[in-house]
Amino acid sequence: MEMIADILLVAGALGAGFYCFVLARRLKRFNDLEKGVGGAVAVLSAQVDDLNKTLIAARDASNGSTASLHDLTGRAEAVANRLELMMASLHDIPDAADAPQRSEPGKAAPEANPPARATGPMFMRHERTQTGLSQ
Structure with missing residues (x-):
């Protein structure tokens, strides 16, 4: 009986060794730096x-x-x-037109009509109207 137990123990050890060998090869392929x-x-x-x-x-x-x-x-x-x-x-x-004219002594200041100056703002925003749609 002792002999049969020893044979089974050796067979189990050989099986476990073979299993570890197969796992080691698979792990080596898994961790391969080129392909794995x-x-x-x-x-x-x-x-x-x-x-x-x-x-x-x-x-x-x-x-x-x-x-x-x-x-x-x-x-x-x-x-x-x-x-x-x-x-x-x-x-x-x-403005130059609003400034008093300096004249030399003894000469009369020339009378000139200054050009009409616009009194509105220099820049004005116009509203856009849609032609043909709101008539």
Whole structure:
């Protein structure tokens, strides 16, 4: 009886060894860096690293562009304010036709009819009308 138990024990050990051998070969093929899943994981890992580097470069470029755009916007607002002041100060300057004529002593000032000046605004927005539809 002892002999039969030993034979079964040796047979079980040989079967377990063969099973481990087959699993080891399959695992080696599975982790192969050229053809298996290990290769795919290695390629994906390299792509993720490249993507992270590209993302960091894009973030740095956008931060630089944002700072530049902020500076340009500030400068544009300052220039717009200066232009508004200049336009406002132009309203205070008398026109040449309204200014008194200086004449030399002893000469009479020439009488000339100044050209008629429009009193309306310089720029005007006209409303668009749809012709033919609302008649």
